[in-house]
Amino acid sequence: MVMREHIADPARIHHEWDADLEPALSINSGDTVHFDLKVAGEGQVWPGATYEQSKFDFDTIYNLLGPVHVNGAEPGDTLEIEILDLQAGDWAWAAFLPGMGLLPEDFPDGYVRTFDLTQGDTTTFAPGIEIPISPFLGVMGNHPGEPARQLPFPPHRAGGNMDNRHLTRGATLWLPVFVDGAMFSCGDPHAAQGDGEVCVTAVECPMKASLRFRVHKQGIAAPSFRVPAPAVSTKDVGGYHATMGIDADLMAGAKKATRAMIEWLVAEHGLTRADAYVLCSAVGDLRIIEIVDSGVWTVAMTMPLSIFQTA
Numbered sequence: 001m002v003m004r005e006h007i008a009d010p011a012r013i014h015h016e017w018d019a020d021l022e023p024a025l026s027i028n029s030g031d032t033v034h035f036d037l038k039v040a041g042e043g044q045v046w047p048g049a050t051y052e053q054s055k056f057d058f059d060t061i062y063n064l065l066g067p068v069h070v071n072g073a074e075p076g077d078t079l080e081i082e083i084l085d086l087q088a089g090d091w092a093w094a095a096f097l098p099g100m101g102l103l104p105e106d107f108p109d110g111y112v113r114t115f116d117l118t119q120g121d122t123t124t125f126a127p128g129i130e131i132p133i134s135p136f137l138g139v140m141g142n143h144p145g146e147p148a149r150q151l152p153f154p155p156h157r158a159g160g161n162m163d164n165r166h167l168t169r170g171a172t173l174w175l176p177v178f179v180d181g182a183m184f185s186c187g188d189p190h191a192a193q194g195d196g197e198v199c200v201t202a203v204e205c206p207m208k209a210s211l212r213f214r215v216h217k218q219g220i221a222a223p224s225f226r227v228p229a230p231a232v233s234t235k236d237v238g239g240y241h242a243t244m245g246i247d248a249d250l251m252a253g254a255k256k257a258t259r260a261m262i263e264w265l266v267a268e269h270g271l272t273r274a275d276a277y278v279l280c281s282a283v284g285d286l287r288i289i290e291i292v293d294s295g296v297w298t299v300a301m302t303m304p305l306s307i308f309q310t311a
Contacts, residue, residue, distance in 0.1 A: 003030040010036045013063045017141075017160070019148035019179065023069035026181075029215040032084065037137070037189050038063040039089070039206040047091045051110040056097065062152040062161075064139060066185030073182040073215045079142055081173040081184070082212040086135040088191045089206030090118045094199070094278050101200035102251075102258055103277065111274045117191055117205060126271060128309045131192050131283050132235050135207055138163045138188030145178030152188075159223050163202065165193045166227050174216075174224045184213070196286030196301075198258050199277050235283065238306035244289065245299045253299035254286055261301040269308065283307060 004027070012024035025033060041061050045054040073079055095112040098104065115123045115131075122130040139152060141159030153161040159175045167173055175182075186209065193202030243264060245256030258280055265276035283304060290298040 003032070004028065005032045005034065008033055008035045008065050008068070010038070010065065012065060013038065014066070014185070015060050015062055015064065016152055017143055017150050017156075017185070019143055019183070021067055021183075023181065023183065024066050026069040026071060027213060028071050029213065032210060032212045033068060035065050035186060035209045035211070037065055037187055037207045037209060039092070040138075040188050040204045041093070045093050045095070045112060045114075047114050049093070049112060049114060051095065051112040054095075054112050062139065062188055064152060064185040064187035067143065067183040068185070068213070069181035069183060070213050070215055071181070073177050074180055075145070075178050076219045077177040078216040078218060078220050079175050079177055079182045079184060080214040080216060081140060081175065082214070083167060083169055083171050083173070083209075084212055085208075085210040086137070086169050087208040088117050088133055088135045088189070091115065092117055092123070092191045092203045092205035094201045094203050094282060096199040096201070096274075096277060102196070102198040102255060106259065107274065107277055111278070113275070113278065115191070115203060123191070123203070125279060125282070125307070126275060129269065129279070129307055130309060131203065131307060133191050134165065134168055134235070136165055136167045136190055136193070137186050137207070137209060138190050138202065140167065140173060140175075140186045141184065142175050142177055143179045143183035161188060162223070163188075163190075163193065163197050164225065165190070165195060167225060168227070171225055171227045174220055176220055176223065186211070192282050194281060194284040194286070196254070196284070197281050198284070198286065199281035201281065203282050235304040235306060236302070238304065240302040240304045242300045242302040246296060248296050250297050250299065253297045257286065257299045257301040261303060265303070
């Protein structure tokens with residue numbers, strides 16, 4: 001079989017999963033597709049913009065490219081997506097928005113800040129704090145089959161808006177197929193994110209992505225992924241500081257852990273509460289530490305120490 005390379009038309013943007021969309025590309029198993037992806041909120045937020053200047057429209061905030069029709073893919077099959085390359089653009093933004101995120105009651109007002117991604121492997125968050133750039137796509141998914149039309153978030157049984165920071169260059173994703181051709185789309189590119197994306201955004205950026213697709217004539221129970229050792233994030237190489245939330249309710253525990261981390265960042269590193277919240281979303285990881293102890297959860301928010309520069 002001849003494996004071909006394709007370039008997705010960057011104008012073939014859509015904003016929802018729609019079974020009636022004509023494929024932007026039709027490819028064979030083994031082919032590679034190169035995507036040039038717009039930042040989420042393209043034209044709604046821009047370098048240097050504040051929250052008051054931004055104009056968020058949630059009907060069009062996600063700019064998905066596709067769908068890609070993979071010849072031979074049928075319901076019950078599995079589509080393998082090999083992430084060959086991801087190149088972040090030259091700027092990014094992050095925000096928290098009224099009524100959204102893990103702590104809307106603590107942060108009722110909106111906040112937006114932007115980042116320069118042209119400095120190399122990191123971007124400056126604040127004086128003495130450097131965030132490592134680790135690009136991934138927040139949305140990769142096949143059409144879920146039912147319903148025929150649905151919003152691009154939350155994630156669904158065929159992937160979608162998973163916001164999985166581990167799907168960096170070198171990783172492989174497997175998604176169940178529910179419609180003929182799989183009808184794969186991707187978008188929502190991120191330059192960095194912590195597990196949890198607690199303030200509701202990551203470090204959102206434009207991106208160029210190269211993905212290779214293969215069809216497997218067998219099914220899987222749920223979306224799956226594999227991260228080879230060289231692709232694993234090294235942001236914890238310097239160790240990390242952690243705060244814990246202990247509660248019978250998982251969300252309450254997650255909130256306690258995140259609030260405690262915000263307070264630590266303010267006290268120890270001089271951040272504003274708003275920037276501390278954004279930093280938790282950009283690089284902090286929420287982890288379930290323990291789940292089996294008489295119905296009480298232990299949740300931790302971890303913050304890599306390597307991001308803090310010492311004189």
